[in-house]
Amino acid sequence: MWLWFHKLSSPPYAYRTAGLVRPWLFWPAVLLMAIGAVGGLVLAPEDYQQKDAFRIIYVHVPSASLSLMIYTVMAVAAGVGIIWRIKLAHAVAAACAPIGAWFTVATLVTGSIYGKPMWGTWWEWDPRLTSELILLFLYLGYMALRASFDDTQRADRASAILAIVGVVNVPIVKYSVVWWNSLHQGPSISKLAAPSIEGSMLWPLLIMMLAFVLYFGAVLCDRLRGEILRRERNASWLTESLARS
Amino acid sequence: MNLKDVLDMGDYGVYVWSCYGLVLAVLVLNVWLGRRALAEQVLHAKRRVQMASSADSLQGESSS
Numbered sequence: 001m002w003l004w005f006h007k008l009s010s011p012p013y014a015y016r017t018a019g020l021v022r023p024w025l026f027w028p029a030v031l032l033m034a035i036g037a038v039g040g041l042v043l044a045p046e047d048y049q050q051k052d053a054f055r056i057i058y059v060h061v062p063s064a065s066l067s068l069m070i071y072t073v074m075a076v077a078a079g080v081g082i083i084w085r086i087k088l089a090h091a092v093a094a095a096c097a098p099i100g101a102w103f104t105v106a107t108l109v110t111g112s113i114y115g116k117p118m119w120g121t122w123w124e125w126d127p128r129l130t131s132e133l134i135l136l137f138l139y140l141g142y143m144a145l146r147a148s149f150d151d152t153q154r155a156d157r158a159s160a161i162l163a164i165v166g167v168v169n170v171p172i173v174k175y176s177v178v179w180w181n182s183l184h185q186g187p188s189i190s191k192l193a194a195p196s197i198e199g200s201m202l203w204p205l206l207i208m209m210l211a212f213v214l215y216f217g218a219v220l221c222d223r224l225r226g227e228i229l230r231r232e233r234n235a236s237w238l239t240e241s242l243a244r245s
Numbered sequence: 246m247n248l249k250d251v252l253d254m255g256d257y258g259v260y261v262w263s264c265y266g267l268v269l270a271v272l273v274l275n276v277w278l279g280r281r282a283l284a285e286q287v288l289h290a291k292r293r294v295q296m297a298s299s300a301d302s303l304q305g306e307s308s309s
Contacts, residue, residue: 051255105271218276
Protein backbone atom coordinates (compact mmCIF):
# COMPACT_ATOMS: atom_id res chain seq x y z
CA MET A 1 0.00 0.00 0.00
CA TRP A 2 2.72 2.48 1.09
CA LEU A 3 4.80 1.37 -1.86
CA TRP A 4 1.91 2.19 -4.18
CA PHE A 5 1.50 5.64 -2.56
CA HIS A 6 5.22 6.23 -2.90
CA LYS A 7 5.06 5.22 -6.56
CA LEU A 8 2.02 7.42 -7.17
CA SER A 9 3.84 10.44 -5.76
CA SER A 10 6.33 10.20 -8.62
CA PRO A 11 5.31 12.78 -11.28
CA PRO A 12 5.86 10.55 -14.38
CA TYR A 13 3.87 7.70 -12.82
CA ALA A 14 1.07 10.07 -11.70
CA TYR A 15 1.00 11.71 -15.15
CA ARG A 16 0.59 8.36 -16.90
CA THR A 17 -1.88 6.98 -14.33
CA ALA A 18 -4.09 10.10 -14.55
CA GLY A 19 -4.21 9.74 -18.34
CA LEU A 20 -5.20 6.07 -18.07
CA VAL A 21 -7.81 6.54 -15.32
CA ARG A 22 -9.57 9.58 -16.82
CA PRO A 23 -11.86 7.84 -19.38
CA TRP A 24 -12.88 5.27 -16.74
CA LEU A 25 -14.17 8.11 -14.61
CA PHE A 26 -15.53 10.43 -17.31
CA TRP A 27 -17.80 8.12 -19.31
CA PRO A 28 -19.47 6.44 -16.29
CA ALA A 29 -20.02 9.99 -14.95
CA VAL A 30 -21.76 11.05 -18.19
CA LEU A 31 -23.92 7.91 -18.17
CA LEU A 32 -24.89 8.32 -14.51
CA MET A 33 -25.66 12.02 -15.04
CA ALA A 34 -28.02 11.13 -17.88
CA ILE A 35 -29.77 8.50 -15.72
CA GLY A 36 -29.92 10.86 -12.74
CA ALA A 37 -31.30 13.73 -14.84
CA VAL A 38 -34.09 11.56 -16.31
CA GLY A 39 -34.82 10.20 -12.83
CA GLY A 40 -34.91 13.67 -11.29
CA LEU A 41 -36.74 15.53 -14.04
CA VAL A 42 -39.24 12.89 -15.18
CA LEU A 43 -39.46 9.82 -12.94
CA ALA A 44 -39.40 11.35 -9.46
CA PRO A 45 -42.84 12.46 -8.24
CA GLU A 46 -43.43 16.16 -7.55
CA ASP A 47 -42.99 17.38 -3.99
CA TYR A 48 -46.22 17.99 -2.09
CA GLN A 49 -45.05 21.41 -0.91
CA GLN A 50 -42.41 22.68 -3.36
CA LYS A 51 -44.09 21.06 -6.41
CA ASP A 52 -41.79 20.71 -9.45
CA ALA A 53 -39.38 23.40 -8.25
CA PHE A 54 -37.85 20.80 -5.92
CA ARG A 55 -36.26 19.16 -9.00
CA ILE A 56 -33.53 21.81 -8.76
CA ILE A 57 -32.04 19.75 -5.89
CA TYR A 58 -30.75 17.19 -8.43
CA VAL A 59 -28.18 19.72 -9.64
CA HIS A 60 -27.97 22.03 -6.61
CA VAL A 61 -27.17 19.40 -3.95
CA PRO A 62 -24.49 17.51 -5.96
CA SER A 63 -22.83 20.86 -6.81
CA ALA A 64 -22.91 21.92 -3.16
CA SER A 65 -21.55 18.62 -1.82
CA LEU A 66 -18.84 18.67 -4.49
CA SER A 67 -17.83 22.25 -3.58
CA LEU A 68 -17.22 21.07 0.01
CA MET A 69 -15.62 17.77 -0.98
CA ILE A 70 -13.18 19.47 -3.37
CA TYR A 71 -12.13 21.97 -0.70
CA THR A 72 -11.50 19.10 1.74
CA VAL A 73 -9.43 17.21 -0.88
CA MET A 74 -7.53 20.44 -1.58
CA ALA A 75 -6.79 21.06 2.11
CA VAL A 76 -5.74 17.43 2.75
CA ALA A 77 -3.47 17.51 -0.32
CA ALA A 78 -2.00 20.84 0.83
CA GLY A 79 -1.43 19.35 4.30
CA VAL A 80 0.29 16.28 2.84
CA GLY A 81 2.43 18.59 0.69
CA ILE A 82 3.48 20.69 3.69
CA ILE A 83 4.09 17.79 6.13
CA TRP A 84 5.76 15.23 3.84
CA ARG A 85 7.08 17.74 1.29
CA ILE A 86 5.48 15.86 -1.60
CA LYS A 87 5.39 18.18 -4.62
CA LEU A 88 2.69 16.15 -6.32
CA ALA A 89 0.34 16.81 -3.38
CA HIS A 90 0.72 20.55 -3.96
CA ALA A 91 -0.01 19.95 -7.65
CA VAL A 92 -3.23 18.10 -6.67
CA ALA A 93 -4.26 21.01 -4.42
CA ALA A 94 -3.56 23.55 -7.17
CA ALA A 95 -5.54 21.46 -9.68
CA CYS A 96 -8.53 21.23 -7.32
CA ALA A 97 -9.00 24.98 -6.77
CA PRO A 98 -10.51 26.14 -10.11
CA ILE A 99 -12.86 23.14 -10.27
CA GLY A 100 -14.04 23.77 -6.70
CA ALA A 101 -14.55 27.47 -7.40
CA TRP A 102 -16.76 26.71 -10.41
CA PHE A 103 -18.93 24.32 -8.41
CA THR A 104 -19.25 26.85 -5.59
CA VAL A 105 -20.47 29.40 -8.16
CA ALA A 106 -22.93 26.81 -9.51
CA THR A 107 -24.15 26.12 -5.94
CA LEU A 108 -24.67 29.80 -5.15
CA VAL A 109 -26.43 30.62 -8.42
CA THR A 110 -28.69 27.53 -8.47
CA GLY A 111 -29.44 28.13 -4.79
CA SER A 112 -30.36 31.72 -5.56
CA ILE A 113 -32.64 30.64 -8.42
CA TYR A 114 -34.18 28.00 -6.11
CA GLY A 115 -34.63 30.62 -3.39
CA LYS A 116 -36.66 33.03 -5.49
CA PRO A 117 -39.82 30.88 -5.88
CA MET A 118 -39.42 29.14 -2.50
CA TRP A 119 -38.39 32.00 -0.17
CA GLY A 120 -39.43 34.96 -2.32
CA THR A 121 -35.88 36.33 -2.47
CA TRP A 122 -32.76 35.76 -4.57
CA TRP A 123 -30.42 36.24 -1.62
CA GLU A 124 -30.51 36.32 2.17
CA TRP A 125 -27.56 36.77 4.56
CA ASP A 126 -28.40 33.38 6.00
CA PRO A 127 -25.63 31.26 7.71
CA ARG A 128 -25.65 28.57 4.96
CA LEU A 129 -25.57 31.05 2.07
CA THR A 130 -23.00 33.32 3.72
CA SER A 131 -20.64 30.47 4.63
CA GLU A 132 -20.89 29.09 1.07
CA LEU A 133 -20.01 32.57 -0.24
CA ILE A 134 -16.98 32.57 2.11
CA LEU A 135 -16.02 29.20 0.58
CA LEU A 136 -15.98 30.87 -2.86
CA PHE A 137 -13.74 33.66 -1.49
CA LEU A 138 -11.41 31.02 -0.03
CA TYR A 139 -11.09 29.33 -3.43
CA LEU A 140 -10.51 32.67 -5.16
CA GLY A 141 -8.04 33.74 -2.45
CA TYR A 142 -6.15 30.46 -2.82
CA MET A 143 -5.83 30.92 -6.59
CA ALA A 144 -4.91 34.62 -6.29
CA LEU A 145 -2.26 33.81 -3.67
CA ARG A 146 -0.71 31.14 -5.90
CA ALA A 147 -0.70 33.53 -8.88
CA SER A 148 1.07 36.22 -6.84
CA PHE A 149 4.29 34.16 -6.54
CA ASP A 150 6.70 33.49 -9.38
CA ASP A 151 8.43 30.78 -7.37
CA THR A 152 6.31 27.60 -7.36
CA GLN A 153 7.67 26.33 -4.02
CA ARG A 154 6.83 29.57 -2.22
CA ALA A 155 3.40 29.59 -3.87
CA ASP A 156 2.88 25.99 -2.70
CA ARG A 157 3.75 26.78 0.91
CA ALA A 158 1.76 30.01 1.22
CA SER A 159 -1.35 28.69 -0.53
CA ALA A 160 -1.21 25.43 1.47
CA ILE A 161 -1.42 27.38 4.73
CA LEU A 162 -4.46 29.28 3.44
CA ALA A 163 -6.12 26.01 2.30
CA ILE A 164 -5.50 24.36 5.69
CA VAL A 165 -6.74 27.34 7.71
CA GLY A 166 -9.78 27.73 5.44
CA VAL A 167 -10.90 24.12 5.92
CA VAL A 168 -12.51 25.25 9.19
CA ASN A 169 -15.25 26.73 6.98
CA VAL A 170 -16.25 23.29 5.61
CA PRO A 171 -18.00 22.02 8.80
CA ILE A 172 -19.46 25.52 9.24
CA VAL A 173 -21.14 25.27 5.81
CA LYS A 174 -22.23 21.69 6.46
CA TYR A 175 -23.70 22.21 9.95
CA SER A 176 -24.83 25.84 9.59
CA VAL A 177 -28.42 24.69 9.17
CA VAL A 178 -28.20 22.71 12.42
CA TRP A 179 -26.24 25.19 14.55
CA TRP A 180 -28.23 28.32 13.67
CA ASN A 181 -31.77 29.22 12.72
CA SER A 182 -31.64 29.19 8.97
CA LEU A 183 -33.94 29.96 6.09
CA HIS A 184 -32.23 27.10 4.26
CA GLN A 185 -33.85 23.71 4.80
CA GLY A 186 -32.16 21.23 7.12
CA PRO A 187 -30.29 18.04 6.15
CA SER A 188 -32.44 15.49 4.30
CA ILE A 189 -30.18 12.68 3.18
CA SER A 190 -27.33 12.79 5.73
CA LYS A 191 -29.65 11.40 8.40
CA LEU A 192 -28.72 7.84 7.43
CA ALA A 193 -31.00 6.18 9.97
CA ALA A 194 -34.08 7.96 8.65
CA PRO A 195 -33.58 10.11 5.55
CA SER A 196 -36.43 12.62 5.32
CA ILE A 197 -36.73 12.13 1.56
CA GLU A 198 -38.84 9.51 -0.16
CA GLY A 199 -37.00 6.65 -1.93
CA SER A 200 -38.35 7.51 -5.39
CA MET A 201 -36.92 11.03 -4.96
CA LEU A 202 -33.72 9.86 -3.28
CA TRP A 203 -32.25 7.46 -5.84
CA PRO A 204 -31.78 10.03 -8.67
CA LEU A 205 -30.09 12.34 -6.15
CA LEU A 206 -27.66 9.65 -5.00
CA ILE A 207 -26.89 8.74 -8.63
CA MET A 208 -26.27 12.40 -9.47
CA MET A 209 -23.98 12.80 -6.45
CA LEU A 210 -21.95 9.75 -7.49
CA ALA A 211 -21.83 11.05 -11.10
CA PHE A 212 -20.52 14.44 -9.94
CA VAL A 213 -17.79 12.79 -7.85
CA LEU A 214 -16.67 10.67 -10.84
CA TYR A 215 -16.79 13.77 -13.05
CA PHE A 216 -14.58 15.66 -10.57
CA GLY A 217 -12.08 12.79 -10.70
CA ALA A 218 -11.99 12.94 -14.51
CA VAL A 219 -11.54 16.73 -14.67
CA LEU A 220 -8.95 16.57 -11.89
CA CYS A 221 -6.93 14.09 -14.00
CA ASP A 222 -6.70 16.65 -16.86
CA ARG A 223 -5.89 19.55 -14.54
CA LEU A 224 -3.32 17.50 -12.65
CA ARG A 225 -1.57 16.38 -15.83
CA GLY A 226 -1.35 20.01 -16.99
CA GLU A 227 0.00 21.07 -13.57
CA ILE A 228 2.60 18.24 -13.61
CA LEU A 229 3.79 19.32 -17.07
CA ARG A 230 4.08 22.95 -15.90
CA ARG A 231 6.15 21.95 -12.87
CA GLU A 232 8.29 19.31 -14.58
CA ARG A 233 9.16 21.39 -17.63
CA ASN A 234 12.89 20.62 -17.34
CA ALA A 235 12.63 16.99 -16.25
CA SER A 236 14.37 14.35 -18.34
CA TRP A 237 11.40 11.92 -18.22
CA LEU A 238 9.24 14.57 -19.93
CA THR A 239 11.77 15.15 -22.71
CA GLU A 240 12.07 11.40 -23.25
CA SER A 241 8.31 10.78 -23.29
CA LEU A 242 7.73 13.68 -25.71
CA ALA A 243 10.53 12.48 -27.96
CA ARG A 244 8.85 9.05 -28.06
CA SER A 245 5.38 10.47 -28.85
CA MET B 246 -45.98 13.20 -17.82
CA ASN B 247 -45.97 14.60 -21.39
CA LEU B 248 -43.34 16.89 -22.97
CA LYS B 249 -45.30 20.08 -22.22
CA ASP B 250 -45.51 19.16 -18.53
CA VAL B 251 -41.79 18.44 -18.45
CA LEU B 252 -41.01 21.82 -20.04
CA ASP B 253 -43.52 23.76 -17.91
CA MET B 254 -42.54 22.07 -14.62
CA GLY B 255 -45.80 23.31 -13.12
CA ASP B 256 -44.96 26.98 -13.87
CA TYR B 257 -41.48 26.57 -12.35
CA GLY B 258 -39.94 25.75 -15.76
CA VAL B 259 -37.87 28.96 -15.95
CA TYR B 260 -36.28 28.27 -12.56
CA VAL B 261 -35.74 24.53 -13.05
CA TRP B 262 -34.40 24.68 -16.62
CA SER B 263 -32.16 27.69 -15.98
CA CYS B 264 -30.52 25.75 -13.10
CA TYR B 265 -30.00 22.65 -15.26
CA GLY B 266 -28.67 24.80 -18.13
CA LEU B 267 -26.26 26.60 -15.85
CA VAL B 268 -24.91 23.41 -14.27
CA LEU B 269 -24.56 21.80 -17.71
CA ALA B 270 -22.59 24.86 -18.84
CA VAL B 271 -20.31 24.59 -15.78
CA LEU B 272 -19.79 20.86 -16.46
CA VAL B 273 -18.91 21.42 -20.13
CA LEU B 274 -16.76 24.47 -19.35
CA ASN B 275 -14.71 22.60 -16.74
CA VAL B 276 -13.97 19.76 -19.15
CA TRP B 277 -12.98 22.27 -21.85
CA LEU B 278 -10.79 24.36 -19.50
CA GLY B 279 -9.06 21.24 -18.17
CA ARG B 280 -8.37 19.90 -21.68
CA ARG B 281 -7.20 23.32 -22.87
CA ALA B 282 -4.81 23.75 -19.91
CA LEU B 283 -3.35 20.30 -20.60
CA ALA B 284 -3.05 20.91 -24.37
CA GLU B 285 -1.25 24.25 -23.72
CA GLN B 286 1.28 22.60 -21.42
CA VAL B 287 1.88 19.75 -23.90
CA LEU B 288 2.47 22.33 -26.66
CA HIS B 289 4.88 24.35 -24.48
CA ALA B 290 6.76 21.20 -23.51
CA LYS B 291 7.04 20.09 -27.16
CA ARG B 292 8.32 23.54 -28.18
CA ARG B 293 10.95 23.41 -25.44
CA VAL B 294 12.10 19.98 -26.59
CA GLN B 295 12.29 21.17 -30.22
CA MET B 296 14.24 24.29 -29.24
CA ALA B 297 16.63 22.24 -27.12
CA SER B 298 17.23 19.74 -29.93
CA SER B 299 17.74 22.48 -32.56
CA ALA B 300 20.17 24.28 -30.18
CA ASP B 301 22.08 20.99 -29.74
CA SER B 302 22.31 20.45 -33.50
CA LEU B 303 23.51 24.07 -34.04
CA GLN B 304 26.16 23.58 -31.38
CA GLY B 305 27.23 20.34 -33.05
CA GLU B 306 27.55 22.06 -36.47
CA SER B 307 29.59 25.00 -35.10
CA SER B 308 32.02 22.72 -33.22
CA SER B 309 32.64 20.43 -36.25
